[in-house]
Amino acid sequence: MVPPESLFGAIPTWIGVYLATLLAFGAAGYILHRRVFSLVTLGKRPNRFDQPVRRLFGALPFTLGQKKVLQSVSLPRDRAGLAHFFIFWGFLSFTTSYLLFIFADAIWPAFSETIITETGVKIFTFYLNILAAGFFIVLIWAGVRRWVVRPSRLSFDLTQKKESLVILLLIALLMALTLLTEAFYVTAGGEGPHASAPIGGALGDLFKDAGLGVDAANLLQGLSWWAHLGVILGFSVYIPLSKHMHLVAAPISFFTRSLEPRGTLNTPMDLETAERFGASKIQDFNWRELLDGYSCAVCGRCTDNCPANISGKILSPMHIVENMKEHVLETGPSVVRGEDEQDEKPLIGRWIPEEALWDCLTCGACVRECPVGVEHIDSIVDMRRYLVMEKAEMPETAMNALLSMEQRGHPWRGTTYTRTDWADGLDVKTLAEHPEAEVLFWVGCTAALEQRSQSVARSMASVLKRAGVDFAILGPEETCTGDPARRMGNEYLYQIMAQQNIETMNRYNVKRVVTICPHCFNTIKNEYPHLGGEFEVQHYSEFVADLIEQGKIKPLVTIDAKVAYHDSCYLGRHNGIYDAPRQIADAIPGVNLVEMERRRERGFCCGAGGGHMWIEESRGTRVNHVRTGHFLETEADTVGVSCPFCLQMFEEGIGSKDAQDTRRAKDLLELLDESLG
Numbered sequence: 076m077v078p079p080e081s082l083f084g085a086i087p088t089w090i091g092v093y094l095a096t097l098l099a100f101g102a103a104g105y106i107l108h109r110r111v112f113s114l115v116t117l118g119k120r121p122n123r124f125d126q127p128v129r130r131l132f133g134a135l136p137f138t139l140g141q142k143k144v145l146q147s148v149s150l151p152r153d154r155a156g157l158a159h160f161f162i163f164w165g166f167l168s169f170t171t172s173y174l175l176f177i178f179a180d181a182i183w184p185a186f187s188e189t190i191i192t193e194t195g196v197k198i199f200t201f202y203l204n205i206l207a208a209g210f211f212i213v214l215i216w217a218g219v220r221r222w223v224v225r226p227s228r229l230s231f232d233l234t235q236k237k238e239s240l241v242i243l244l245l246i247a248l249l250m251a252l253t254l255l256t257e258a259f260y261v262t263a264g265g266e267g268p269h270a271s272a273p274i275g276g277a278l279g280d281l282f283k284d285a286g287l288g289v290d291a292a293n294l295l296q297g298l299s300w301w302a303h304l305g306v307i308l309g310f311s312v313y314i315p316l317s318k319h320m321h322l323v324a325a326p327i328s329f330f331t332r333s334l335e336p337r338g339t340l341n342t343p344m345d346l347e348t349a350e351r352f353g354a355s356k357i358q359d360f361n362w363r364e365l366l367d368g369y370s371c372a373v374c375g376r377c378t379d380n381c382p383a384n385i386s387g388k389i390l391s392p393m394h395i396v397e398n399m400k401e402h403v404l405e406t407g408p409s410v411v412r413g414e415d416e417q418d419e420k421p422l423i424g425r426w427i428p429e430e431a432l433w434d435c436l437t438c439g440a441c442v443r444e445c446p447v448g449v450e451h452i453d454s455i456v457d458m459r460r461y462l463v464m465e466k467a468e469m470p471e472t473a474m475n476a477l478l479s480m481e482q483r484g485h486p487w488r489g490t491t492y493t494r495t496d497w498a499d500g501l502d503v504k505t506l507a508e509h510p511e512a513e514v515l516f517w518v519g520c521t522a523a524l525e526q527r528s529q530s531v532a533r534s535m536a537s538v539l540k541r542a543g544v545d546f547a548i549l550g551p552e553e554t555c556t557g558d559p560a561r562r563m564g565n566e567y568l569y570q571i572m573a574q575q576n577i578e579t580m581n582r583y584n585v586k587r588v589v590t591i592c593p594h595c596f597n598t599i600k601n602e603y604p605h606l607g608g609e610f611e612v613q614h615y616s617e618f619v620a621d622l623i624e625q626g627k628i629k630p631l632v633t634i635d636a637k638v639a640y641h642d643s644c645y646l647g648r649h650n651g652i653y654d655a656p657r658q659i660a661d662a663i664p665g666v667n668l669v670e671m672e673r674r675r676e677r678g679f680c681c682g683a684g685g686g687h688m689w690i691e692e693s694r695g696t697r698v699n700h701v702r703t704g705h706f707l708e709t710e711a712d713t714v715g716v717s718c719p720f721c722l723q724m725f726e727e728g729i730g731s732k733d734a735q736d737t738r739r740a741k742d743l744l745e746l747l748d749e750s751l752g
Contacts, residue, residue, distance in 0.1 A: 092304065099308035106315045107323075111369055114407035118362040121341070123331035134329035143446040158213050159446075162246070165206050169249070172203055173307060197271045204257070204272045207250040214247050238317045245306060245313075252303040258282060259296035263289050321447050324370040328448035331363055337439050338597045338649025341453055342605035346567055353461030353564065356417045357403055357410055360457060367449045368400025377441035377451065382680040382702075383434040387695020390434035392441035392451045398426035399454065423458060430693050432458050433470055437562050437685035438644040443676060459564030473563050476689035480568060484554035485520040486689055495550045497522065497529035503536050505550035506583045512547035514539075515585045517599065519592040520555050521688075521719040527726060528719040534748035535591055535615060541751055542627040546589070552579050558598040563686035570606065573598070577608035587611045589618045591744070593646035593718045594684075601650075614646055615744060616655040616717050623662045630750035633665035638746070639711035640668060641702070641725070642678035643718035656717045659743045663750045668715075671705045679705060683720035703728030707738065714740050 124130075136142040141160045257275025262282040282292065314320055333339070341361075343349065354360045377392040378384050384391055402422045409416040423429060432455055441451045462468045469477075476486040495505075497518070506512060516539065522532040539546050554576060557569035576599075580588075588610050590596040600612035622628050638660055646652045653675045660668045673679040682698030692698065703725060706714045714725050725740035732738075 091301075095304060095308055099311050103311040103315060106312065110315055110404070111320070111324075113411055114357070114403050115362050115365045115369070117357050117407060117410055118360045118365045119358070121361045121363060123333075123363055126334065129334065130330050130332070133334075134326065134332070137329045137448065138326045141446075143448070146444075146446075158217055161209065161213050165210055168203065168206055169253075172199065193267070196267075200257075200272045203253065204274045207253050208274055210246060210250045214243050214250075218243055238319070241313070241317070242319055245310060249303065249306050252299050252306065254278060256296055256299040256303055259292045259299055262287050263292035263296055265296075318371070318373045320369045321372045324366055325372070325447035328363075328366060328370040331366075332448055333450060333453075336597070336601050336650050337442055338437075338645050339601040340456055340561060342570075342602065343566060344605075346570060351461075352464035352566070353459065354454070354457035355421065355423050355461040355465070356415075357407055359461070360399075360454065363450070364454045364457070365399070365403055367396045367451070367454065368403060370447045370449055371396045371400070372447050373397060374446065376444040376446060377449070380440045380444045380677070382438060382440065382682070382698050383436055386692075386698045386701050388431075388434040388693055389428060390431040392435075395427060395431065395451060395455060396449055398422075402426045423461070427458070429462060429468065432462065433473070433690065434693055435685050436644070436680045436682065436687055436698065438680035439648045440644075440677075440680070443648055456562065456564065459562075460566050461564075463564035464567060469563065470690050472689055472691045473686060476686070477560060477563060477565050477568065480555055480557075480560055480572070484572070485524055486555065486559050487520060487524045490524045492524045492526070492529075493551070494518070494523050494553055495548075497532045498536065498548070501533065501536050501540075504547045505552070506547045506585075507550070507552070509547045510583050512545050513587065514544055514546040515580065515583075515588045516546045516548050517588050517590040517592075517595055518548055518553060519590060519595045519719065521723075522591045523553075525719065525723065528722060531591055531719055531722065531742045531744050534742070534744040537748050538619060538622070538628060538744060538751065542622045544622075549579065556595045556598040558594045559686045559689065561598070561602075562684070563690070573603055573606050573608065577603055577606060580608070580610065585610060587613075589613050589615055591615055591719060593643045593650070594720065597645045597649055614650075614652060614655075614717070616646065616652060616659060619744070619747065620655040620658045623659065628747075628751060630663045630747060632750045632752045634663050634746055634750050635665045636713045636741075636746070637667045637669060637711040638713045638715040638741075639671050639706050639709040640674075640715045640743075641671065641681065641706065641721055642675055643716065643721050644678065644680050644684050646717060647678055648676060656715075656743055659747055660715055663746055665750075666746065669709050669711050671709055673705060681716075681718075681721040681724040683724050688720050688723070697728075697731075699724035699728040700731055703732055707732060707734060712738060713746075714738070715743050715746065716740060717743050 141163055144159045144163070145157070254272075254275050255278070257272045258278035259282070261272075261276050261279025287295075314322055346352070351359060354364075357365065371393065373393065375393055378394070381390060381392055399422065402420075402425075406416045406420050423432070435452070435455045437452050437456070439452065442449070445451070459469075463473075463477075475488050479488040480486050495503075503516075504512070506515065516535065518532050522528045522535075555572055556576060557572035560566075560572065561569035588599055590599065590612065591614075593614055596612060596614040599608065599610060603610070619628075623630070640657060640660060642648070642653060642656075646656075657668060660666050671679075679702050680698060681702050682692075687698075703714075706725065706728075714729075716722050716725065719742070722740055722742055729735050729738045729740060
């Protein structure tokens, strides 16, 4: 777009552009500092700027490539990602045009001519014209989808709807002014590459035919150009005041993302000296957790995919991070002034219900679905830590499990089994008896102490023996990894149990660990290193799949079963292990493997994560009943799992549906052991 020569015939255009830009950017910078930077930096300061090259190149697919935005496009009835992708790249294209054709032309006309040839300008102008027309189509579709046939996840409050309407209208106004500026330029007799715009040129010819004079066209072209600049600069001021702050915050979120596996929680290393445990005030969270509220696009994808919310609980991951931001905006200024109002206006109870925090399964569905890099789980667990370690407030069932862990070293209150009862008659040695064993088979509390799951431990020992693996167990020296305590919020108990296990394994010089339970696997592999426990850890699915591939075991007996495989959250979504369990199932003769609708990255939690193996659900439908329904829809006779928690949840779920006579839950190890004869 060719700029007018002056503003009101008195001020040269370049001076007007300079002044307007400095004024708008100055206002935007002031708002950003007061509303965002000064408040976010009240939080703790973890190092999220290490490995900058890895962070930068890892963030590019999510920012420029919009990878997270597009990940749901393949889903039925969800094409919003394509529209957002179009708007994003349109935004980049028009930003480039503003730099070249508004700021550069107004301040240094020869600059754009130096870097873009006349042919290049024609091509770019043609592209922007078509893009502007495409924007109108997309904006109309977005408006209909948001206010007429909107999905449930967009049923947020009136304020957010107003903000969305403002943005859509501003974008539409920008596109209209783009076309009108070009049209009036053509009407006034303008020539050169800018006059070659197809839509703008056609409109200009229409205005000529309608009798619009040159002087009037020149005036309207100037007004349109300056109005266009005003809308652009108005955007810069409006963005930090609205939910569209995510345009600035999301790229920062992706760059400062956690580089650890998704199932890894932060580990406070100052429990012995900390004045407060967990987080309930702004200063207790780290700055990255506070930034999440500004990164949030309020799209509802996290809540729409949250198993707790789907099953009727009050938890909404979107509202957790949004309400944290509202708390920061409400009380943060008082903290900056040294007049902390957070005791009178608390976060937990006022903005975030305790019940919502206890609803969380830590399954990671929210983090996986979030298109702007929000990390919900750390904030939720930090608030649980505050409730448990500061206030001693928790569901009674959680308290019972934690007491059992403190007193007996495991959460299974009431069990009469010992750590080695499952191995009676199997000739399984302990490390005390066989310290030179190559592999430590980490049995875990559930497989050792819960009757139904003991069958899985026996199958694992059988498979290892058939493959000739030199293994041993810890037996009575094994204690809970601490995972349930950690997810429930008792970080202190977790660290005590973790350090005890690390010391035990180091005493035996353990190098390689194989687990049955994905929760044990995730904790020992990803979280024990924070406390000095460095071991090679594998879940049985990968270890056994390798044994099959190497020919050390060969399933021969046909197992006539139609198996629907269920992805454990802590094995799949948190650690990316999807193929190995399916390879085991495919290797078993007679097994017909089918898939549930929600599978792999979009798998649905069994309901036991986040300590919910022992925490009673607050309301709504039980999560495992919802997931069992997904299994029954496949018409498979067997649901295959690779987690003892999932096994129990499906056993109970199948019974609740009165389907125990025709359906069953089996761990893949059990099926494999049967097939080995």
